[in-house]
Amino acid sequence: MSFNLGSAPSQKGKIAIVTGANIGLGYETTIGLAKKGAKVIMACRNLTKAEKAKGEILKKVSGADLECMVLDLNSLQSVRAFAKAYAAKYDKLDLLIENAGIMIPPFSKTADGFESQIGVNYLSHFLLTNLLFPLLKKTPDSRIVTLSSKAHEGGKIDFENLNAEKSYSKIGAYSQSKLACLMFAYELQRRLEKSGSKTIAVSAHPGVSNTNLGQHIPAFFKILMSPVFALMTHSPENAALPTLMAALDPDVKGGSYFGPTGFRGMKGKPGKVESTSLSHNEEIARKLWAVSEELTGEKFNI
Numbered sequence: 677m678s679f680n681l682g683s684a685p686s687q688k689g690k691i692a693i694v695t696g697a698n699i700g701l702g703y704e705t706t707i708g709l710a711k712k713g714a715k716v717i718m719a720c721r722n723l724t725k726a727e728k729a730k731g732e733i734l735k736k737v738s739g740a741d742l743e744c745m746v747l748d749l750n751s752l753q754s755v756r757a758f759a760k761a762y763a764a765k766y767d768k769l770d771l772l773i774e775n776a777g778i779m780i781p782p783f784s785k786t787a788d789g790f791e792s793q794i795g796v797n798y799l800s801h802f803l804l805t806n807l808l809f810p811l812l813k814k815t816p817d818s819r820i821v822t823l824s825s826k827a828h829e830g831g832k833i834d835f836e837n838l839n840a841e842k843s844y845s846k847i848g849a850y851s852q853s854k855l856a857c858l859m860f861a862y863e864l865q866r867r868l869e870k871s872g873s874k875t876i877a878v879s880a881h882p883g884v885s886n887t888n889l890g891q892h893i894p895a896f897f898k899i900l901m902s903p904v905f906a907l908m909t910h911s912p913e914n915a916a917l918p919t920l921m922a923a924l925d926p927d928v929k930g931g932s933y934f935g936p937t938g939f940r941g942m943k944g945k946p947g948k949v950e951s952t953s954l955s956h957n958e959e960i961a962r963k964l965w966a967v968s969e970e971l972t973g974e975k976f977n978i
């Protein structure tokens with residue numbers, strides 16, 4: 677299975693939401709979708725930054741159909757407000773790309789008291805999917821794409837410390853959140869299949885790309901590692917291709933995982949990739965789903 681954006685099907689008439697669309701991989705994903713003719717809702721926490729990015733994209737993709745809407749994943753109330761505003765305006769949703777994320781910040785809590793990485797990266801996206809599901813369900817061939825990471829390989833879902841109640845490891849919390857995003861896609865797909873739904877859930881990871889995600893990596897480490905980083909990383913434009921493949925390739929099957937297929941999965945052409953056996957554990961996925969419903973205060977019925 678190979679992917680080329682140029683030969684991917686036209687997305688004219690389709691509507692996509694990309695979270696965290698103003699910079700990095702979300703920005704590049706928005707460009708890719710706009711090039712294919714989709715209308716893209718740039719769901720961002722800062723409207724000024726989003727409008728600036730929209731202006732830049734319009735210069736690159738003439739006629740791009742873009743709209744900025746406020747979504748702050750640091751707050752479930754903002755997620756609810758976004759979903760309500762979207763549903764008031766649109767009666768369908770073809771692609772939901774859950775891209776926004778943060779990595780290894782100092783310990784902080786979201787507005788709802790969640791550890792920030794599990795809250796922003798996973799729980800808010802879980803609620804967002806839930807609230808937008810009625811629209812996804814009635815849109816033929818709709819897709820949900822969650823963003824995971826190679827970091828999921830070192831992660832575990834620690835139900836006793838999901839919100840860093842006992843201790844906070846920056847890397848542990850990031851890995852856990854990215855494993856949760858992946859397990860959510862797999863579990864969602866199992867539930868969609870069981871219900872006979874045509875909507876599919878997939879996941880993608882970008883490999884390694886030098887974006888603002890690395891803002892909390894210590895400066896000395898960045899300097900020390902810079903020659904190695906240069907060999908390991910690829911451009912944000914290329915790093916967005918696994919997400920675009922997951923979203924656009926007509927041969928994609930629900931429950932698949934995409935990433936770069938080059939050196940140790942860190943860079944290279946996008947393709948179907950494997951994830952850890954833990955990520956496929958159905959018992960943990962079911963428990964995570966139930967805990968996520970409880971924490972977000974909303975039952976997720978498929």
Ligand SMILES: NC(=O)c1ccc[n+]([C@@H]2O[C@H](COP(=O)([O-])OP(=O)(O)OC[C@H]3O[C@@H](n4cnc5c(N)ncnc54)[C@H](OP(=O)(O)O)[C@@H]3O)[C@@H](O)[C@H]2O)c1
Pocket residue numbers: 695696697698699700701702719720721722725747748749750774775776777778779796823824825826881882883884885886887888889890
């Ligand atoms: N870059 C990599 O090497 C890499 C590797 C593996 C996985 N990933 C995953 O890829 C995704 C995109 O990462 P990136 O590299 O593009 O990072 P990035 O350049 O830092 O962009 C992250 C995006 O998420 C947004 N965001 C952060 N907190 C938010 C919040 N509370 N509410 C709404 N939006 C929020 C940011 O908005 P602001 O501009 O307002 O901060 C920005 O638009 C993430 O899920 C990340 O985990 C990246």
